Structures are given as C-alpha cells and as structure tokens.
Amino acid sequence: xxxxxxxxxxxxxxxxxxxxxxxxxxxxxxxxxxxxxxxxxxxxxxxxxxxxxxxxxxxxxxxxxxxxxxxxxxxxxxxxxxxxxxxxxx
Amino acid sequence: xxxxxxxxxxxxxxxxxxxxxxxxxxxxxxxxxxxxxxxxxxxxxxxxxxxxxxxxxxxxxxxxxxxxxxxxxxxxxxxxxxxxxxxxxxxxxxxxxxxxxxxxxxxxxxxxxxxxxxxxxxxxxxxxxxxxxxxxxxxxxxxxxxxxxxxxxxxxxxxxxxxxxxxxxxxxxxxxxxxxxxxxxxxxxxxxxxxxxxxxxxxxxxxxxxxxxxxxxxxxxxxxxxxxxxxxxxxxxxxxxxxxxxxxxxxxxxxxxxxxxxxxxxxxxxxxxxxxxxxxxxxxxxxxx
Numbered sequence: 001x002x003x004x005x006x007x008x009x010x011x012x013x014x015x016x017x018x019x020x021x022x023x024x025x026x027x028x029x030x031x032x033x034x035x036x037x038x039x040x041x042x043x044x045x046x047x048x049x050x051x052x053x054x055x056x057x058x059x060x061x062x063x064x065x066x067x068x069x070x071x072x073x074x075x076x077x078x079x080x081x082x083x084x085x086x087x088x089x090x
Numbered sequence: 091x092x093x094x095x096x097x098x099x100x101x102x103x104x105x106x107x108x109x110x111x112x113x114x115x116x117x118x119x120x121x122x123x124x125x126x127x128x129x130x131x132x133x134x135x136x137x138x139x140x141x142x143x144x145x146x147x148x149x150x151x152x153x154x155x156x157x158x159x160x161x162x163x164x165x166x167x168x169x170x171x172x173x174x175x176x177x178x179x180x181x182x183x184x185x186x187x188x189x190x191x192x193x194x195x196x197x198x199x200x201x202x203x204x205x206x207x208x209x210x211x212x213x214x215x216x217x218x219x220x221x222x223x224x225x226x227x228x229x230x231x232x233x234x235x236x237x238x239x240x241x242x243x244x245x246x247x248x249x250x251x252x253x254x255x256x257x258x259x260x261x262x263x264x265x266x267x268x269x270x271x272x273x274x275x276x277x278x279x280x281x282x283x284x285x286x287x288x289x290x291x292x293x294x295x296x297x298x299x300x301x302x303x304x305x306x307x308x309x310x311x312x313x314x315x316x317x318x319x320x321x322x323x324x325x326x327x328x329x330x331x332x333x334x335x336x337x338x339x340x341x342x343x344x345x346x347x348x349x350x351x352x353x354x355x356x357x358x359x360x361x362x363x364x365x366x367x368x369x370x371x372x373x374x375x376x377x378x379x
Contacts, residue, residue: 019374039316040238041325044142060152063145 009054010075016049017071028072033065043068050074056081093117093261097171097199099191100180101132101164103327104208107236108178110139113161114150114237115265120163120171129164136162139237146238149266172198176261178230180208183333188212192220204254206230206261210330211277211285211337214247224249228258231280234325244269245278276341277334284322285335289350291319295370296352302370320370323353324363332357 010028017026021038032038038046047068051058056078058067067077094117098109101123112119113136123129140158143150163170168191171177177199181191188209195205204226207217218224229245244258255271262269272279291305300308306318323331332354338347356362356369363369 016374019372036310036316040146041235043146044138044235047142047145048138063142063152065145068145 006075006079009078010071012053013050013071013074013078016053017046020045026071029070031069033069046074050078054078054081091175091257091260093175093257093264095120095174095176096261097122097174097177098180099123099168099171099177099195100182100208101128102180102182104232104234104236105180106132106135106139107234108180108208108232109162110136110143110235111232111237111265113140113153113158114143116161117264118161118163120165120174122165122168122171125166129166133159133162133164139235143237150237168194169198171195172200174199174203176204176206176257178206178208183210183212183330183337185212185216185337188217189220192217196221196223202226204228204257206258208232210281211334211341213276213341214245214274215249218247218249225251226254228254229274229278230258231278233280240266241268241270243278243280244271245274246271247274277338281334282338284319285331285338286346288319288323288331289335289347289353292323292350292353295320296350324369324371324373326363327365328353328362328369329357 014026017032017038018024021042023037026037030037033043047058050056050068062077066073068074096112096117097120098105098112099122101109101121105121105123109119109121109132121129121132123132137155137158140153144152177195179188179191181187192205201223205221205223207214207227207229208231209217209229214227214229218227221227224247227247228250229247231243231245233239233242242262246255259269276282277285294300294305295302302320306321309315309318317325332349335347335349339349360366361368364373367373
C-alpha cells in the first residue's frame with residue numbers, strides 16, 4: 001500500500017464524516033467519540049460505511065472502539081486489512 | 091415475574107431499537123409490522139445494531155446472527171403476539187390508527203397482559219380508553235438509540251395500577267435501565283419541552299436570525315447538548331415532529347405549540363430529515379441494508 005493510497009483512504013473517510021455531521025474541520029487524531037464530535041447513532045453508520053466502501057468485514061476481534069475512534073485509527077485499520085480491503089475504486 | 095417474551099408492534103426506528111435491546115438482554119420478541127419489506131429492513135437493522143453494540147458499550151454481549159435470529163420472530167400477523175408476556179406498541183403517532191390497533195390487541199391478547207405505549211405525545215389515559223384494561227396500560231418513552239440509553243421516561247396513566255408499574259419496572263431491570271416515572275399529560279416531560287425547543291429553533295431559522303449550523307452549535311457548544319435542536323428534528327423525522335406538535339396544540343389549545351410554517355412547508359416538500367436525505371441538513375444516501 002502506498003503513501004498515496006493511505007492519504008486517499010483518509011480523505012474518503014474524512015469526507016464521509018464531514019458530509020454526515022455538519023462540522024467544517026476534523027483533525028487526524030481527534031477522538032470522534034470522546035470529544036462528542038459524533039454520537040452513538042453515527043458510530044454504526046461509520047462502521048457500516050467502512051465495511052461497504054472498502055469491501056471488508058469487520059471481524060469480531062476487530063470490534064473495538066480503538067479501531068474507529070479517529071481518522072488516523074480508522075485509516076490504519078483499513079490499511080491493515082491488506083489484501084482484503086478494496087482500494088481500487090479510490 | 092420474569093418477562094420472557096415481548097410483542098413489539100411497529101418496526102420503525104424506535105421499534106428496531108427496542109427489539110435490539112430485547113435481543114441483547116435475552117428477551118424474545120415478536121416483531122409486527124405491515125409488510126415484509128419493513129420487516130426485512132428491521133431485521134437487517136437489528137442484526138447490525140447488535141453486531142456493533144459491544145463497540146459502543148463493553149457491557150453488551152457479542153452475539154452472532156444465528157443467536158439474534160433465535161431471539162426474534164418477524165411477522166405481519168398481529169395474532170402472533172397473543173402469547174407474549176408483555177406488549178410494547180411503537181406505531182405512528184396518529185390517534186385513529188392507535189385506537190384501531192388497541193381495539194384489535196384487546197381482542198387478541200389475554201386480559202392480564204400489560205400494554206406499554208411508546209408514544210411521543212398522545213396521552214396514556216386516552217390510549218387506555220381504547221382498551222378494556224386501562225389499569226394494564228402504561229406509557230414508556232425510550233430514547234434513541236434504545237440499547238445505549240440507560241434511562242427511560244415512564245408515564246403513569248390515570249388508571250395505571252401498581253401491579254402494572256411493578257411489571258414495567260421489572261422489564262427495565264431486565265434491560266438494565268433506570269426508569270423515571272412521570273404523570274400523564276400529552277408530551278409528558280421530554281417531548282413537551284423538547285418540541286418547544288425544536289419548533290422555536292425552526293422559527294429562529296425562518297426569521298433568519300441564524301443559520302441551522304449556528305443554531306445547533308449554540309446548543310452544543312454553549313449548553314453542552316450532544317445534538318442541536320435542528321439535528322435532533324432531522325433525526326426524529328420532520329413529519330413526526332410536526333405531528334407531535336399538532337397533538338400538543340390540539341391537547342392544550344395553547345398557541346405556544348403552533349407548528350412553525352417552515353416546518354410544515356418542509357414536510358409537504360418531502361424534506362423529512364435523515365430518512366429522506368434532506369432536512370435542515372443534507373445527508374449521504376440511506377444506509378445500505
């Protein structure tokens with residue numbers, strides 16, 4: 001996975017959040033949940049979006065808030081799905 | 091008495107949340123709605139909610155799809171709730187539809203079974219009048235998302251008995267929730283106040299005092315609310331908010347509950363909030379099922 005792909009994944013994730021929750025800026029490490037940027041209703045949409053967009057299935061062992069709490073965390077999670085994540089459409 | 095099965099009538103947003111919560115707490119549910127399309131959507135939503143629940147609350151169990159499906163039955167036949175220990179009704183906020191439903195339930199369900207009306211604004215005493223068991227009717231007002239909100243507003247109707255109150259408290263113990271009991275007048279505490287906030291926020295927007303974003307930011311950043319009134323209205327559905335305001339207006343005949351013309355206009359334009367992708371804000375497409 002290239003640095004370019006990583007940036008593209010992050011951009012896709014950032015756009016989804018900004019489109020969904022009416023905020024203008026989001027830092028790469030801002031904690032979405034602790035800071036109250038998103039609520040628990042959005043969290044399910046967030047994880048569903050990651051699965052559908054990158055065609056990956058979040059396994060039981062990955063159902064941990066640490067994997068989804070920030071843009072950097074979610075980007076790293078998608079990149080870790082090396083081989084199963086579909087980045088061809090990015 | 092431990093409640094082992096609950097009939098859930100209405101598989102909309104809150105109905106799905108109620109079923110999710112029941113499944114997570116090992117209570118079987120019989121879910122009733124009008125057709126298979128609605129039921130299949132509800133099934134997918136419950137499975138998704140249950141799957142992601144442990145991410146949002148470590149106290150909730152990890153269940154696989156098979157276990158979820160064992161704990162819920164989906165049906166469009168109201169007769170199927172006749173053997174349930176308890177009934178929770180979550181249908182549209184429309185008195186005529188509710189009246190007809192409670193009349194049907196009265197004939198189908200044994201007289202000792204309690205009915206919990208999960209209504210936004212309609213008086214519990216009025217709903218109880220559509221049955222022959224007013225002592226067994228209680229109001230419950232779940233918050234969204236149901237399985238993550240640990241407090242619920244419980245409304246005691248004029249005739250609600252102590253036994254019914256004990257039973258509904260038992261249900262909430264099983265669900266790990268705290269219940270705050272209030273008396274019965276339309277809108278109760280939560281919606282009587284929250285709908286004034288939402289309606290006035292829409293008037294403020296209509297009068298061009300501030301943008302939708304700024305109105306919500308003031309509630310979030312100044313008051314510390316998790317969501318602003320316009321975001322909340324979009325989430326609930328602008329048609330539902332309008333209907334609830336109309337119920338409050340009809341019930342109290344107080345002009346403070348008159349629905350803002352902008353809200354009515356948006357409803358007529360089909361801009362109903364998140365569920366249609368457009369309300370006070372624009373949203374990405376509906377969740378894939």
